[in-house]
Amino acid sequence: MTMSEFKRASIGRGLLILAMGLSATMAFAQVDLAGNWAVREGQDFQERGPGPDPVDYTGLPINEEGRAKALSYTASILSMRERQCLYYIPPYLVIGPFPIKMWEESDPDTGRAVAWKIGGIIDRDVLTIYMDGRPHPPDYAPHTFAGFTTGEWDGDTLNTYTTHFKAGYLRRNGVPTSDKATMTAHFMRHGDFLTVSVEIEDPVYLTEPDVVTHVYVLDAKTDIRPTPAPCTPAAEVPRLHGDGLVPHLFPGKNPAIDEFATRYNLPRETALGGAETMYPEYRKKLQANYKPPEKCVRYCCGWEGQGAQNTLTNCINRGAPANAEQEKGRF
Numbered sequence: 001m002t003m004s005e006f007k008r009a010s011i012g013r014g015l016l017i018l019a020m021g022l023s024a025t026m027a028f029a030q031v032d033l034a035g036n037w038a039v040r041e042g043q044d045f046q047e048r049g050p051g052p053d054p055v056d057y058t059g060l061p062i063n064e065e066g067r068a069k070a071l072s073y074t075a076s077i078l079s080m081r082e083r084q085c086l087y088y089i090p091p092y093l094v095i096g097p098f099p100i101k102m103w104e105e106s107d108p109d110t111g112r113a114v115a116w117k118i119g120g121i122i123d124r125d126v127l128t129i130y131m132d133g134r135p136h137p138p139d140y141a142p143h144t145f146a147g148f149t150t151g152e153w154d155g156d157t158l159n160t161y162t163t164h165f166k167a168g169y170l171r172r173n174g175v176p177t178s179d180k181a182t183m184t185a186h187f188m189r190h191g192d193f194l195t196v197s198v199e200i201e202d203p204v205y206l207t208e209p210d211v212v213t214h215v216y217v218l219d220a221k222t223d224i225r226p227t228p229a230p231c232t233p234a235a236e237v238p239r240l241h242g243d244g245l246v247p248h249l250f251p252g253k254n255p256a257i258d259e260f261a262t263r264y265n266l267p268r269e270t271a272l273g274g275a276e277t278m279y280p281e282y283r284k285k286l287q288a289n290y291k292p293p294e295k296c297v298r299y300c301c302g303w304e305g306q307g308a309q310n311t312l313t314n315c316i317n318r319g320a321p322a323n324a325e326q327e328k329g330r331f
Helices: 003-027 064-071 075-079 090-094 259-263 282-287 324-330
Strands: 035-038 100-106 113-118 127-130 148-154 157-163 182-190 193-201 210-218
Touching: 090 182, 090 193, 090 210, 127 157
Parallel strands: 127 148
Antiparallel strands: 035 100, 035 210, 100 113, 113 127, 148 157, 157 182, 182 193, 193 210
């Protein structure tokens, strides 16, 4: 081989390697989603912390059947032994209080991404996002708490689609989802911030998709296990009625039906939600007769004063505290 032939061969190999590298860049992720992603309580604090108020369905596109099922819910049902260790469903990613851990699983022979994993937590199962093009199972396949998720990259955004998860909750105050619900999620990383936006569709309980977005922050000091810790049920509430009692509320007997609406001077129909309450135009319907509360009466300074102490948030005191100077210095 002459020197010129050797140079041409070397250049050809170099171009081939470059082409393979570009192809790999296109096939694999453009950004790395791996890491421990922490929650910052300043966003949607009540939703992700103590949880939404009872009978606060504002901004949710629920139908009459979904509303009726939500009104029959009581949080006491979570104290039942057989329900204490049940997981929440995939939409819990953006409504729950916990951080998430993400990592990639690769084929040991080719190095190609087989799946992305989102670690489980005490009340949520591990979520597997298959990246190898496998199809979703048929409708009659078993439904699990994690469901079945496939994903693909669109530029720097990982788009996923989840089916086959069990019936669960759209919100942590009993607003339901059926086992026919699906979830489309978009994972977008910008530096140390991870935005997760989900759209939940449910032909049984929703009239329109419900869209929820949350932002996580990369935090190397957050220690998150890839799998949930064991859950051991226990008798949380002593019952006088013996075993077999299922906490429930009969139709028309929810004692909290006006609690949220009264606290914020809203009509009951607003608190009961529906697609109309999702849109800014709904405010015009309330403007003529709406009178805002005179002062904050709940979660004014975080979770009863112990939660999100955001310096950007003005804390409205609910009256003079026992130690006014100490209280003033805390916020």
